[in-house]
Amino acid sequence: MIRKERIDRGIKVRSDDIYAISSYREILYLLLPRVIPVLCLLLLPTLLGSYYERVIIISCLMGLLALSWDLLASIGLFSLGQAFFFGVGGYASGFFSYQLGLPVPYSIVLGTVSGALVCTLLLAPVLRLKGVYFSIVTLAFPLFFVRIIESTKILGGTEGITGISPIGNSWIELYIPIFVFLFSLFGLRRLINSDYGIVLQAIRDNDRAVISSGINVYAYKLECTFIVSLLSCFSGAFMTHIYQAVGLSAFALDYSLLPLTSAVLGGVGTFAGPAIGTFILVPLSEFLRVFGTLRVVFYSVILFLCIVLLPEGIFPFLKRKYHQIERFVEV
């Protein structure tokens, strides 16, 4: 007799992290959803030409912002100010490159690390805030920096810093963001399911029970913020060298909203979701350029439809459908 059986039921043994694999088909079942997107991301740019190469670079860098937004959200801190990290990273790297004349690799690394330190220090006092209070503070931070730079005329004032050295090698310019993005995506997915990540999720669910379990919640929030700052500042620092300029637009609201909308579109708390979200939204806004100023209208309508029709997000939906694939087994 032959009957249908869900493939994942056979592979998964009760808990999420124990697998019992018995054939090549099952290995493929587990590997394909991971390998295909990675291969696409590595090969597509070489096939598509230089314009889309640029789109993919920007998608990866925006993807980093979305991933780090999702990490903050996993400990219950909903940020409305990813532009803050992005701008600080961008300005830090611009400062090291232009004002101090450091070579590009150094300015990116130093810009990332020092930017992350600055962001973590500034956010440290407000990490105790919860929910909407934290969101409002993060919304204010980029505005705060814009006003400081405008009024004190440091770091180029309203003009910004221009004439920053380019990265030079187009292969490096393309593949560093892709590798950092993929590394962060799989790294964060691994992290959140590790025991450390379980503690982070528990802090989001109920921080009082975490405290009474003998865990210093504040220290965990601080560590998490530093990881988030590193990823986002790298994104800003790299972008500065791609545009060879950094200005007040680095603190623009777009950089705060895009990570948020990507995460909501793709599925909050999954990391893969925000990644998929950015790879839909960034290219989409490029395609819609032909409509001129109507672009925003189309963009909003598409976003609205997605959120209404798929409230759980694209990734959880795809995952559920994938797990429902059946095979025939002999009984």
Added chain:
Amino acid sequence: MRENFLVVENVSKSFGGVKAISNVSFSLSGNSLLGIIGPNGAGKTTLINIITGFIKPDSGRVIFKGDDITGLPGYKIAEKGIARTFQIVRPFLHLPAYKNLIIPLYSKRVKSFRGGRFGDRDTVAIDLLEEVGFERDSSVPYKSASSLPHGYLKRLELARCLALQPELLILDELFSGMSMSEVAATVPIIEKLKAEGLTLIMIEHRLRELFRIADKVIVLNFGEKIAEGKPSEVIENELVKVAYLGAESA
């Protein structure tokens, strides 16, 4: 350290104009079971919140094994070995039941107990759940905490505390919302914990079960301690009768 395992000295706390706790003192010897009873709003939970560092008292001291722990942050007090359950169950709803225990197992206290790294925390978690009455071979320990019935959540909460390997365990209305059979199954677990050397404080409204297992009971009313003693003495106390049953019937 048999005597004066935990000493609470003249602790007071007001919220605005309301005196939640005024001048409460008691001491607790090691390996005993103290019951705290009193009508709703008597300040029982506030007292526990003060001992476990969630609320700073206005005055008074809390001394645990000779160390002054008044006003220490909650996680430090937990690190010293005081674990508590919450009156309103607070499991980590997004996680499977057994993953709820990873949090205390990942704390500094337990890490140091087990010599830093130890094999598989998941296995330890499943063992602990079995101890509080989860069926090991069923799917219950692997279910999401949000899908468990209330009785299991209460026991999950107990297991979360035990995972911390506490020296003092504070149970805030553990039996409330449990069925008769669940209470009957939980009492032996508590007796076993005490036999293993644990010191316990229980806030409880189920007096029958509490009086059977408690060594000492203190009674709170309107933030003041109105009686203290063996269960049999407390039950005869006139003030307690007034507080529980009203003035006329006393």
